[in-house]
């Protein structure tokens with residue numbers, strides 16, 4: 001299918017994809033695929049006002065009714081899965097199955113949220129006073145801004161939106177400037193769900209396209225009580241304090257520098273498969289990508305040689321072709337950053353395997369690279385930084401305690417894992433003195449998390465949680481209620497205050 005056909009199938013009008021000020025380029029070959037209009041910062045107050053008035057209505061609908069909209073959204077996403085997946089491939093450069101997998105995550109979170117819409121449970125609490133009852137209720141918060149990154153251009157919106165909607169909150173979405181088309185396509189899909197739903201308020205789901213000034217308007221507005229931002233730690237350092245300053249709530253999902261410990265007892269066949277998928281999948285551009293391999297000295301040589309062999313046969317190229325496993329990096333600047341990190345790694349004593357620009361049989365104009373495997377003498381400065389590219393640093397260890405210390409010895413804290421068949425090591429890794437990350441796995445790689453769990457991490461990853469488990473509580477306000485059904489007015493803590 002040509003780009004024009006695909007965009008047409010997804011419902012784009014010609015006027016929406018031409019004549020705008022924002023140039024959209026495909027990472028596949030760097031060619032311009034559209035020029036879209038940007039939201040002017042002066043429009044932001046009215047966008048926010050619109051969201052506030054949608055909130056005034058939406059919060060009054062029973063949560064299971066709100067869930068119905070999300071159910072319809074899930075249905076529309078199922079119908080559009082192939083086309084939206086193909087657009088993710090075109091605009092973000094993901095291979096076909098990863099583009100589809102991303103849309104599957106959207107469908108899954110919708111299913112999850114529909115069930116959740118009947119389960120926004122609060123506690124009943126024992127009161128210390130006779131004839132009294134205490135309970136907790138969860139109430140809608142208000143507009144939720146979603147600031148998302150290029151690498152999961154649609155899924156991150158859906159994790160936030162599906163939950164926010166059932167929780168009673170409208171959403172204002174600012175996608176990455178690199179991926180406005182997939183965002184526009186999502187709004188068209190959502191539009192169909194809204195039409196079938198019938199009585200949803202205008203402005204329940206809004207999209208704003210543009211640069212940092214648009215994001216700043218959302219971050220600064222006290223009428224946007226929740227800001228969920230996914231991206232770099234640098235971005236989070238700006239967003240976090242600004243939202244905090246006005247006592248808003250931020251949900252931050254920032255950098256990751258994810259590690260795998262491979263113990264002597266590990267099933268190496270499984271470990272190799274997990275390593276390759278999580279280190280080079282999505283061309284190393286997931287927040288959860290594997291970036292550090294901490295291998296027991298006794299198996300280091302064997303593992304590195306198996307990985308070098310596996311890396312040598314990886315098909316790199318046009319992500320639309322079915323045999324490709326590694327598509328392009330998002331742009332040339334990203335490739336430059338990868339090359340600079342590899343230079344630094346060499347200067348810090350590393351031996352680099354692979355890691356060169358790749359030009360054989362790939363579309364011209366794309367930033368293709370052979371993934372890099374880098375033997376490091378230790379956890380040097382470059383290893384402690386997140387480089388959004390397929391670079392895997394390999395380090396050795398002697399004791400499990402040392403391995404855990406290396407795993408935890410970076411500023412980021414998103415995802416982590418251990419490959420071991422030794423249950424003492426596995427349990428230690430998951431214990432209070434084990435991994436300090438938001439996600440810790442055993443015999444499974446750090447990436448490709450399911451939506452059912454809470455997603456996010458600690459330290460410079462920002463501390464936010466999205467997606468499954470009780471992450472929905474981040475989109476609601478908790479209210480503690482005490483009800484007196486007696487004819488007395490006893491005070492708490494036994495205080496006497498007779499008037």
Ligand code: UN1
Pocket residue numbers: 105151152156230285286287288289446447448449450
């Ligand atoms: C991200 O890279 O921002 O766990 C999210 C994963 C995906 C989500 C990644 N489910 O790899």
